[in-house]
Amino acid sequence: MSLAEIVDIRGCGERRSLRCGACKGLFGSLSEDERAALERMRRQSSFASKELVFAQGDAASRVFSLSEGVARIYKLLPDGRRQVTGFALAGDFLGLTLMEHHALTAEAIEPTVACSFPRAAFRRLIDGNLVALRRMNQLVTQELATAHERMMMLGRYTAEEKMAAFLLTWRERQGGRGEAADITPLPMSRRDIADYLGLTIETVSRTFTKLERAGVVEIVAGGARIADEARAHQLATASTTG
Amino acid sequence: MSLAEIVDIRGCGERRSLRCGACKGLFGSLSEDERAALERMRRQSSFASKELVFAQGDAASRVFSLSEGVARIYKLLPDGRRQVTGFALAGDFLGLTLMEHHALTAEAIEPTVACSFPRAAFRRLIDGNLVALRRMNQLVTQELATAHERMMMLGRYTAEEKMAAFLLTWRERQGGRGEAADITPLPMSRRDIADYLGLTIETVSRTFTKLERAGVVEIVAGGARIADEARAHQLATASTTG
């Protein structure tokens, strides 16, 4: 009982409504029995920075729900080329594949906490519940829409536009998680940003400098501040004016 | 009655099991009443080549199910830059958004036939049926996985790799729809391919020529043939060997 409480406090239980919004949204409609069953299967893990959550090719045995921290999600090519498909924050699900093996790698980029459930059982519970299934549908459909945005960025944006779009959408998702005033923390490395945007680290670095000189952003250690909202927005939407 | 039959033959009814696999998969589990209700709302449309099905920004009033033809799905930037997010074939759904307005444009690229249903009613029926909802979930999740592949292509593949990957995956999806022997029809224009791969028409054209000179493919009017399967596959997966 006391052990359960300790676990709860740091994971999906007690504080679920605060951190683990995804869990709550999905599990809210399950029966008492179902929730108890889930709770029994739930496991909590902590990941240090750079620690793998799961790797491309691994058997997809568990589904994860981030409750704290940030993870990078990426695909690798045989020769080492990398595409970061996204960054996961508290409240995001990881490993929701239909395949038996992961097509993506997930890796913590700062100290991260996640609950996990056996994928098969998780799937079975969701699949048996209309409300949960609708919610899941919403989540995946939403992700697909942002994937389309990403395609536009990757295929048709310039480096400057990519960086502006990245900074704005990242700030948006963080939603005031930033410590000081209006500084958006950037826990990911230049390489992560480069691999997210289809650029090289050098281009990312140079473009940061260029945007800073133009007064659009201000780069500080571990973060950035949007100095010129209008211009940043213009770049991010590839509006030709200006 | 006879009119209904005529409509059926060309649409989602009588021949549904042949062409409109998506409809069948989704609607198979609905009740008699529900299917009858759907049938009453069903409308069938034909689209000439280059005709719009719906446009980015339009109210998303109806959901479409292609039963014949091919459509390009794309996003536009204010200055005309375009990203083709995909090509839709018979059996594919179009306009499955959660938003009130389309974020994508859909346009026929050859004579195309589609059934459509009011989006709200369609959604309501799917959302009330576990089996249909699961199937829908599968479809969207599958699409999300291919979107991740596309990100890798757009961000990290060379022009040559992009073209090889495109040809192979397109041939795969067509699945022997080709007329002659092993020739894969390419109903889309060079511009469509370019905007799909994040290239220009000139680069697409030059890369086709390059691949042809290298003996990898053979370009014929309106189509292509993979001449060197192994090499094409190698390029498409960005395997370094060779």
Add this chain to the structure above:
DNA sequence: CGCCCTATTGACACACCTCAAGAGGTGTGG
């Protein structure tokens, strides 16, 4: 047959990449 649209090809330009050097920050072990 002639118009128009699409595809190909060439010459050149440039955005971004590659290679390389150096600065700055951080953690660790003595």
Add this chain to the structure above:
DNA sequence: CCACACCTCTTGAGGTGTGTCAATAGGGCG
């Protein structure tokens, strides 16, 4: 607490894959 090692980031110089601009060829349709 310092000093070294290591890692990330920045900046520079130069190269290249792909874009741009332009001319020509090919194909379909009225």
